[in-house]
Amino acid sequence: MAAADWGPGVAVPVELRRERHMVCVEYPGVVRDVSKMLQTLGGEEGVSRIYADPTKRLELYFRPKDPYCHPVCANRFSTSSLLLRIKRKMRRQRGAPGPEAHPKVTFDIESLGIVSTVYKFQGMSDFQYLAVHTEAGGRHMSMYSKVLMVKPEKENFFHQELPLYIPPPIFSRLDTPVDYSYRPETQHREGYNNPSISGENLIGLSRARRPHNAIFVNFEGDEVPEQPLEAAAQTWRKVCTNPVDHKVEEELRKLFEIRPIWSRNAVKANISVHPDKLKVLLPFMAYYMITGPWRSLWIRFGYDPRKHPDAKIYQVLDFRIRCGMKYGYAPSDMPVKAKRSTYNYSLPITVKKTTSQLVTMQDLKQGLGPSASASARKLASNKYKLKDSVYIFREGALPPYRQMFYQFCDLNVDELQKIIHRNDGAESLCTERDGWCLPKTSDDLRDMMSLMIRHTIRSKRPALFSSPAKADGGKEQLTCGSGDEDAEDAEDEDDEDDEDDFKPSDGSENEMETEILDYV
Template sequence: MEVTKTMKLGFSLKELSLSRCTGDVPGGSSTVELRDSRLVCVEYPAVIKSVDKVLETLGGEQTVSKTFAHPNRRLELHFRPQDPFCHSLYGNRFSSSNLLLRVRRRVRKTDPKDVKIRMDVLGVIGTTYKFQGYIKRLADFQCLAVHSEKGENTSLYDKIILQKPENQEFFEQPVPSFLPPAIFSRLDSPVDYFYRPDVQHQSVTPGQVNKKNVIGLTRARRPNNAIFVSFSDPTVPSECLEAAKQNWARICLKDADKEAEEKLKEMFERRPIWSRNAVKANVNLHPDKMKLLLPVFAYYMVTGPWRSLWVRLGYDPRQAADSKKYQMLDFRIRCSGKHGYSLSDMPVKAKRSALNYSLPNTLNKAVPQPASVMGLPAQEGPSTSREPAPVTHQLKVSGGIILHFPRRNAASSQADVLPAV
């Protein structure tokens, strides 16, 4: 059952006649039925010629509904929805209290002067998405996947976008390099950047503080005693740390653990360099135990051609010519439910994901700042007990910043050139 509300509105148009109202006096006060329908408005930054194309650029009704269900998400607009490399334009969400009016103007053919205007209030707009508010929103830099050869542009979508698992011949075909990043700029509003030095902060508690009396904000790190080597280091270790042997001996209690140890030892004798995924594919061992077993036989390369690989202790890949075949080949596959692979199709879980980055499709709301307790040095004075004097604590709470964006005056707004959709 639809609940209706009444609202009195005053109009000065002599030819205005409102719907569901009879006997109204032109120029006087009239009563209009206000439907209790909550609507969402999208201020589209283009000239609309086709509603279907507009919904397609917004991702469809389902995508708009999902965006509306999350208040901190921004509405994405793709002017080229079929292009997987099209970067989005983002609209911010605002609360509003507007009315959606439907106005009909009827003119009699026999008497053009006989004009009737009929107005219906369809509902209340409580949420509005704006792509151009007080601060202009800009789309990210666009990059087309084309190859220019002999003055003609050739599309590369069929050659670089994986729609299904391919064999080795697909990757060996000659294709121009096209490796655009997920986003070029993380800011979608113009900013006047002034080159100034960083602000130097001074500690509020100068002096030495007894670390035993300081309450930590995070859990203390539990090292696995692995040895990390950079490509620029002059030498490589030949033996593991004694703590690494002790940690593995402490948890190596089952026969399966001893079998995994012998298996890993045989693997590094057969091949000096292994990746973690390759070790997991050959050795059946729990990941937590694998963290403690690998430092016993190998060290971890941090930079260089063999970065993120485990190298046998005492083996220097920079001195051996045969180690060139073990270099790390890092490549990225686009994961998307609409274009290319999905996450469920990946045989190996990605080490990093673009979803972990701070993309401009969401707004981080202000959350209560945690309070940190900092230890202060004890006051000078004798202490009668064996324990050191009690330490006083200072409660330090980070302050918040409230930003206010005023509405733009209609008289001061400038006309923009908008694309047609």
């Protein structure tokens, strides 16, 4: 669009191309060759892969062919910008001699697209370690040809004499300056002596105990509590401020009348209650078992599962999806996402996810008061409810996470229930490992559930079992699927001593520990 007739300071109309969305990279250098510039960013494929994941940072390698090159990272930002192409044209006027022959200048403005994402390199570059050895005369010798294997080599390649080259085991996880807030050391007066080591001089918890007042019981404990602590009752009365809270209390009370033992996920799947209020309500209704076959579960006050053989259907099963080449799929191939991990450190090439918004009292009461509309109450009634798949196992459906805590009664498969009820009427002793069930009951349940999940994954992703290598590793799936129970037993016996059978999945977290920390 020509802008010759527009004066200075006047807005120029530009036709927007809304169908073209672009990504901007503020490259920290002078670009003379676009292809070489893209190589430093990982190529078009690498840039597309980073752009597809909002949690990743764009990496720039100044020496893309050097495997020891440490990248600098760009942060991702949202923006609302335009990419314009402006051409300045000059036309000299003919026949006008002297200083009056001023050239005629015109500008052509064209909108190429809308920029919605921009990557900015705001951090500092880390130290670069080169595979170079300095000889005695000061001459530098490259060692890349000796430390990098680019083709199959013979044994002599690994026994050649090389100078010592040890790169750092880890680089800095931060690329932006941090204020350490250094303070001077404490200066004591003359004659001061450190106090003796005693309980009163030791530093305890860095925070006050959370006022939820839950009662924890071990399997070896003698008696179970009959009623909650008075502090727990008072805390619930303080937060029970509207009719919906009273309704939630009655619903939870009915749940414990129907079934004396519940997991927190099962409660959250049956009633809609804010998580912060559930932390206060559960200690008012039940006590928490820490060890034994009912660990990590909430048990109704006055009910002792160690004295009731019929309580075996409420025992907990710690189930983890098995993965590995012998099962036909690797952890990265599993169509089940991993939970967050305590060891999921924030690396320089990643960014933290957006934190959850704080909930105000107005948010808690919105749609819950007596003056709220019917539509608002209906919306709030299911706002915090979870899907029943978080605590119920069904054949043909994959668990939502790689590590799950199921109760025996929530295993909705007839074959699994037959294993649980093998000793009905013959329960004689309640043990800490197996409860009222026969020994190795949990192991048998895990084996059968793993077999069902393997068949489900195979039906959902048959490509994982198509290659010869994976087909060999998946022989046990084929034999089990054909009904050959003897082959299945033989495979299970061979795998009993394999440590990988019960290896925690990547990203799994200890839910029981997390729940206990909510109350201490």
